[in-house]
Amino acid sequence: MIPAVQRSTGRPIGIALLGSTGSIGESTLRVLKRHPEEFRLVALVTGSNATALAAQVAEWAPEFVGVVNGSETHRWPSGPECLIAAATHPDVEIVVNAVVGAAGLDATLAALRAGKRVALANKESLVMAGPLVAAAAKAGGGELVPIDSEHSAVLQCVAAQACAPSRLILTASGGPFRTWETERIARATIAETLNHPTWRMGSKITVDSATLANKALELIEAHFLFGLPYDALEAVVHPQSIVHAFVEFPDGSMLAQVGYPSMEVPILYALTHPARLVDAGVERFDPVAAGSLTFEPVRRDVFRAFTLGIAAGRAGGTAPAVFNAANEIAVAAFLEGRIAFGGIADLIDRMLMVHDVQPASSVEVVRAADADVRRLALESIT
Ligand code: NDP
Numbered sequence: 001m002i003p004a005v006q007r008s009t010g011r012p013i014g015i016a017l018l019g020s021t022g023s024i025g026e027s028t029l030r031v032l033k034r035h036p037e038e039f040r041l042v043a044l045v046t047g048s049n050a051t052a053l054a055a056q057v058a059e060w061a062p063e064f065v066g067v068v069n070g071s072e073t074h075r076w077p078s079g080p081e082c083l084i085a086a087a088t089h090p091d092v093e094i095v096v097n098a099v100v101g102a103a104g105l106d107a108t109l110a111a112l113r114a115g116k117r118v119a120l121a122n123k124e125s126l127v128m129a130g131p132l133v134a135a136a137a138k139a140g141g142g143e144l145v146p147i148d149s150e151h152s153a154v155l156q157c158v159a160a161q162a163c164a165p166s167r168l169i170l171t172a173s174g175g176p177f178r179t180w181e182t183e184r185i186a187r188a189t190i191a192e193t194l195n196h197p198t199w200r201m202g203s204k205i206t207v208d209s210a211t212l213a214n215k216a217l218e219l220i221e222a223h224f225l226f227g228l229p230y231d232a233l234e235a236v237v238h239p240q241s242i243v244h245a246f247v248e249f250p251d252g253s254m255l256a257q258v259g260y261p262s263m264e265v266p267i268l269y270a271l272t273h274p275a276r277l278v279d280a281g282v283e284r285f286d287p288v289a290a291g292s293l294t295f296e297p298v299r300r301d302v303f304r305a306f307t308l309g310i311a312a313g314r315a316g317g318t319a320p321a322v323f324n325a326a327n328e329i330a331v332a333a334f335l336e337g338r339i340a341f342g343g344i345a346d347l348i349d350r351m352l353m354v355h356d357v358q359p360a361s362s363v364e365v366v367r368a369a370d371a372d373v374r375r376l377a378l379e380s381i382t
């Protein structure tokens, strides 16, 4: 269970935003813009989009700026170290980790070791190294608060409870292929895959939503965040994306958190938890306008990436890192037109089959498994 913390008052809280040019990064900036008295942007770091970064720097004038894949022509620090410098900056209290993929892991660990709150969008870091992330938080006094909408929903349902939940059900939109036949899905084009019905997000997570790998990543994320066994973690397809999660308590009572799909609500909550701020920028919910809410089972035989991800989560150790690495390589290959949509689950399956699961005893062990799978996966594609 995530402990509540006392929010500091009377002065703006220093924020580092990692992955500022992405979908979550830009949503975070919109949230910060509405609350200048509460938050101060101290550090901005991004991957390679120096043009978008320059515009953000001109607007926000942060103390620290970094671009990981920078070139000589940029005036900012570059290399993966700049993520760590921002994540551990002395004026930063909250690190918003909105980097996509395994590249976010070291910053999550460094920030937690430095005693910061990590507002985590980068679910991949928790999936790869859940026990090590928890150990880093314990060692440094840092705190992990999820941005992912389903996990924010769970946190909001459990935050004021005297008793731990007994079961969680995360909802999934079902993605663009929710009703499609298996053969048609296997041949889906990039454009069809990126056409998500309810959320506008970066391309990697949009593909993960179409394969439902995202929901497996999220169940693993929930396992590590809320400490429940996999038998108590479920996913249900809910095409309207209005209910974000259901939380069951031992007496059979069920709570749910609802709202229109917008990441700005969970982003703000991750910054203020367990407190809340007035936010006039959020569209107020109208249940009549929301209309009918429907729920369906996940088609586990069709969405194999989901089923493989759950199996990896249950296997534990390095298996979730292997699932994540194989998925990242497969998604990139699909987006480059090198494998078919159906090839994503095939590649994940092959990598999980050949990998010898080890206990995730150190970051080095996890990194080695990650690197090994990436090399093997790339070899098997070309
Ligand atoms: P985007 O692809 O839109 O943005 C990714 C960001 O990460 C960009 O700023 C990119 O920089 C940066 N980045 C990429 N590679 C590196 C690297 N090696 N080092 C540092 N920064 C890097 O992704 P999203 O915003 O959609 O997703 C970000 C994370 O949040 C993912 O883990 C995703 O699963 C999670 N998430 C996203 C949701 C959403 O609604 N979008 C919802 C829930 C979770 P640049 O543009 O310069 O390359």
Ligand code: MG
Pocket (backbone or CB within 6 Å): 148, 149, 150, 218
């Ligand atoms: Mg989510």
